[in-house]
Amino acid sequence: xxxxxxxxxxxxQEAGFRGVWASGLxxxxxxxxxxxxxxxxxxxxxxxxYMADATTLPILVDGDTGHGNFNNVRRFVRKLCERxxxxxxxxxxxxxxxxxxxxxxxxxxxxxxxxxRIKAGKDSQTDDDFVLVxxxxxxxxxxxxxxxxxxxxxxxxxxxxxILIHSKKSNADEIFTFAERWGNRAxxxxxxxxxxxxxxxLYRQAGISTIIWANHLLRASMAAMRxxxxxxxEDESLMRVEGSVxxxxxxxxxxxxxxxxxxxxxxxxxxxxxxxxVLAAGGGELGGMTTDQPKCMLDIRxxxxxxxxxxxLRESGVRDVSVVRxxxxxxxxxxxxxxxxxxxxxxxxxxxxxACARDAIKGETVVAYGDVLFRRYILDSLLTSxxxxxxxVDTLGAQPRPGNRDLVTADxxxxxxxxxxxxxxxxxxxxDVPAAxxxxxxxxxxxxxxxxxxxxxxxxxxxxxEGVLEGADMPLLLTRIAAKHPVRVKYFTGHWLDVDxxxxxxxxxxxx
Numbered sequence: 001x002x003x004x005x006x007x008x009x010x011x012x013q014e015a016g017f018r019g020v021w022a023s024g025l026x027x028x029x030x031x032x033x034x035x036x037x038x039x040x041x042x043x044x045x046x047x048x049x050y051m052a053d054a055t056t057l058p059i060l061v062d063g064d065t066g067h068g069n070f071n072n073v074r075r076f077v078r079k080l081c082e083r084x085x086x087x088x089x090x091x092x093x094x095x096x097x098x099x100x101x102x103x104x105x106x107x108x109x110x111x112x113x114x115x116x117r118i119k120a121g122k123d124s125q126t127d128d129d130f131v132l133v134x135x136x137x138x139x140x141x142x143x144x145x146x147x148x149x150x151x152x153x154x155x156x157x158x159x160x161x162x163i164l165i166h167s168k169k170s171n172a173d174e175i176f177t178f179a180e181r182w183g184n185r186a187x188x189x190x191x192x193x194x195x196x197x198x199x200x201x202l203y204r205q206a207g208i209s210t211i212i213w214a215n216h217l218l219r220a221s222m223a224a225m226r227x228x229x230x231x232x233x234e235d236e237s238l239m240r241v242e243g244s245v246x247x248x249x250x251x252x253x254x255x256x257x258x259x260x261x262x263x264x265x266x267x268x269x270x271x272x273x274x275x276x277x278v279l280a281a282g283g284g285e286l287g288g289m290t291t292d293q294p295k296c297m298l299d300i301r302x303x304x305x306x307x308x309x310x311x312x313l314r315e316s317g318v319r320d321v322s323v324v325r326x327x328x329x330x331x332x333x334x335x336x337x338x339x340x341x342x343x344x345x346x347x348x349x350x351x352x353x354x355a356c357a358r359d360a361i362k363g364e365t366v367v368a369y370g371d372v373l374f375r376r377y378i379l380d381s382l383l384t385s386x387x388x389x390x391x392x393v394d395t396l397g398a399q400p401r402p403g404n405r406d407l408v409t410a411d412x413x414x415x416x417x418x419x420x421x422x423x424x425x426x427x428x429x430x431x432d433v434p435a436a437x438x439x440x441x442x443x444x445x446x447x448x449x450x451x452x453x454x455x456x457x458x459x460x461x462x463x464x465x466e467g468v469l470e471g472a473d474m475p476l477l478l479t480r481i482a483a484k485h486p487v488r489v490k491y492f493t494g495h496w497l498d499v500d501x502x503x504x505x506x507x508x509x510x511x512x
Contacts, residue, residue, distance in 0.1 A: 001213050004030040005047060006054035008217045010254050013055045019086070019210075020055060022048060024062035026218035037095065041067040041076055049083050053377065056417075058086030060133065060212075065109070066090040066117050073117045074124035077132070081396070084493045087131035089164055089189075090117060092138075092151060106141050111151055115158035122159040126396060127493070129416070133189055134160035139167050139174055149181055162187040162209065172198040179206045263384065267317045272363050274383060274447070276318045279474070280306060280370025281326030281345040281353040293331040295499060296323075296370040300508050305499060306334055306370060313366065316379045322360040323370065324353040344470075351472035355460050365453045367474075369444030373511050374496035379445065387488030388452035389481060391426060393440040396494050405431035405475050406442040413439040414491040426487035429475035439489075443496045446478065455485050 001017040003009040004026035012020050025035040027047055033039050044061075051059060061080060066073035073090065080088055092114045094107055109117075114134075121132045134155035138148035152163045163186055165178050172195040179188055187209035192198060203211060224245075231240050267273070280296040296306040303311070310321050325332040326345025333339075340357045342348065354367065366379070374392070382390050395414040412424040429442055448456055459481050463469040481487055497504060497511050 002026055002215050002217050003051060003055075004218055006050040007254070008221075009051040009055040009057070009059070011217065013057050014254070017057065020051065020057050020059045021212045021214060022051060022059050022061045022085075023215055023218075024064050026215050027062075029218055037064060037067065041072070041079075045079055045083065048080070048085055052084050060131070061085055061088045063088040063090045065093050065095045066121070068095050069113075070116045070120035074120040077121045077124045077130070078126060081126040081130055082494045084495070086129070087133060087161070088121065089133035089135050090121070091135035091164075091166075092155070106137070108137055108141055108143070108151075111154050114151075115154055118155055118158040118160050131161040132159070133162045133164050134158075135164040135166060137166055139165065139178070145174065145177060145181070148178060152178075152182065153185070156186045160186065162189050164189040164191065164212075166191060168194045170197075171195050172202070175208075176202075176206050179208060263380070266383070273317055273319050274364035274366055275320035275360060275362070276313050276322070276366040276368060277354060277357045277360050278306070278309065278313075278321060278323045278368050278370045279350050279353050280332060281324050281342040281350075282370075292328060294325070294328050294370075297328075297331050298499070298505060300373075300505075300511075304334070305373070305508065306332070308373060309368065309370065310334060310337060312374065312376055312379060313368070315376050316383060318366055318379075320360070322357045324357050326353065348470045349472050350474040351460065351463065351477045352470050354474070354477070355464065355469060358457060358460060361448075361453050361457055363450045363453060365448045365456070367446045367448070367456075369474075369498070371499045372444045372496060373499070373508055374443060374445060378443070378490075378492055378495060379447075381490055381492075382445065382447040385447070385488060385490065387423070387486065388449045389455065389485065390447050390488040390490055391429075391478065392443040392445040392496075393489050393491055394443055394494060394496060395440045395491050403431075404441065405473060406444065407431060407433040407438050408440045408442055408489065409433050409437045410439045410489045424489040424491065426478065426482040426489050428482070429479050431475070440491060442475070442478075443492075444474075444498065445496075452485075455481055459484075 001012040001015065002021045002023045003012045004023060009020050027044060028035045028039045031039055031043065048059065048061060063076065067076055077088060092109045094109055118132060118134055136148050136151050136155070138151055148165065152165065156163060165175060165188060167174050172192065175190055175195070182188060184207045188207065189210040189212065190203065190208055191212045191214045193214050200211065228241050228245060232238065280294060282294065297304045300308055306323065313321055322338045322340050323332065323334065324340045324342055326342045329341055342353045342356045345353065378392050382392055393408050407430060408426065409428040410424045411427055412422065459477060460469065463472055463477070478487060497508055499505055499508050
């Protein structure tokens, strides 16, 4: 079902649909723009991020022509994957596109060039489950059935996961003909906007995979808004409309105000606010940029990386923040933050840095690496967990790569269903996790309740007594805790950034 913003995405899920169609037409219209690529792809991404946050349903994006050539397609796909979008549909027309229902015989893209866009998109996806649907416009542009089939076969061979065959006839005859001749070589998607009178069971019998109801929520809302606005303007009163529109309470319910009330109870002064320890003793190596300052002080659009991290912590109610500094410690400054020094940072590991701030580990405590950025909802999810120790794990980082020490093995991998609330627990956190046992990458973010903080203190003391604390890193410390106590794993799909390279630094400046 079509959606064009966070509210309509919530309504689609509430209605029981299995997926969301992020329509290019309705997204543009909701922005007051024409369906002619007047909305930039970055504006589309912003809308999609709100939609992805608003629903747990998979979202298939109307990607128009891919917003340009193969290079635009591959960047667009990477950005969609970063936001947890399930797939994109691109059509074989020219950029900038014109809506299919405007005019006649619109020119189509060269087949080989469009196949290049498909290959570029598939090569660029960072999620194995991401799908690319190739939309064939041959029939709607007045070409023959043979041309539509020729194009569909070429796009399938280029790697398209499904074919969307489009038609603007008032009946579904040519859709059924195409489906019969296509022979289910790949899943077939249709958009019955014009031939809406055809019974859906006939599509099932024809082997159609997916039906997109493409623009009806926006059209319905336009009609309702016009009627309501006209009545209020005419009556200069709400008497005729108040009983026929959604209640304010319904808005609060749909937007999740109950969760906000629960969060407010957590933030009330009657309950101590959580504290945080940020580990920023390592300097990092980013060319000449870290010659006289550590990574955590690099500029990210007018704020240091550390300032942005601490800002996210404070937005979630974490007020008392301690930062463990080491290399170039004199450069690490931030108002309102307690600084703790690890003067032996060059010869010790992260566990020792944490031990330097052990007096700050009391009550509910968040521990974070000093070179990470993450969306606030990730931290909020940890803070609302009932577990005594919970770690944030990115399922998109489930492939081992050189130098990554934060690979996670849990007792249950991510099911792919955000409604699946069965708990997963940490088994091991290390750099030598085999690919078959790798369930994700730790984001460098953990939260401990008062009880969990006690376990953390006990393990630091035990490692110190054994003489292994100085050389230990956080993965070892968390693995040791997990061997004695349950450490909950919270799975996420992206929406964070570990600044290790100049490329990461460039991405951090676009991370909002």
